[in-house]
Amino acid sequence: MTLHVNGVAHHKEFDHRTTVxxxxxxxxGLTGAKKGCDHxxxxxCTVLVDGRRAxxxxxxxxxxxxxxxxxxEGLADGDALHPLQEAFLEHDGFQCGYCTPGQLCSAVGMIAEAGEGAPSHVTPLAAAPPGAPVRLSxxxxxxxxxxxxxxxxxxxxIVAAIGDVAR
Structure with a gap:
């Protein structure tokens, strides 16, 4: 099978029980995504799969x-950090850093979802027409x-860092 990871195709055989x-x-050998609870x-362990967080x-x-x-590992563009990575550094959006890779991937996906107009539980019903970007308060x-x-x-x-990038 082939997994395209961070723009590189990897042709591998995996046991059918192997998780992503x-x-x-x-x-x-990509150890950014962490095994926390395994549930x-x-x-x-959050990554983006076809642009969606998972x-x-x-x-x-x-x-x-x-x-x-x-x-x-695929968020940065060479030596240039992704804007969220820069914001996490600027706002001290991490301490031990264990959750940070998942937080960053989730934030990238979340900003895209809000940009596509996907509502959340707290999105006001009359916030905007369907499909309009949701303001990330x-x-x-x-x-x-x-x-x-x-x-x-x-x-x-973390909220402050994401808010800066979302604006």
Whole structure:
């Protein structure tokens, strides 16, 4: 099968039980996505699959043959950091850093979802016409990022970093 990871095609054979997370970490040497809970409850393993954020610990690699996967290693453009990576540094949006790769990938996906007009639980019903971009207030960011946990409690700085980039 072929996994396209960060713009590079990887032709590999995987056991049918191998998750995307294990394929990335153990077979491709990309250790950015972390194995936190292994139950899709913490978000440390979040990557982008075909542009959508996903918990890679629950995805079977064989079900994603041909998919385009972006990990935190693929967010930067060479030596130029992604704007969210720069904002996380500027706002001190991490402490131990364990959750940071998942937070960054989730934030990239979340900003795209809001840009496409996807509402969240806290989006006002009369906010805008269907399909119009959703303004990412701090409440919107907190709700949309609620699947990514930070044991250190850097949430205030994470929300500020994402808010800066979303504006």
């Amino acid at each position: 997370l294990d394929a990335l970490r153990e077979h491709l 899709a409850q913490c978000g440390a 918990n890679s610990c629950l995805l079977l690699a064989v079900a994603h043959d041909g998919a385009e996967i972006t990990t935190v 701090p409440d919107e960011i907190r709700e949309r990022m609620s699947g990514n946990l930070c044991r250190c409690g850097a949430y205030v700085n």
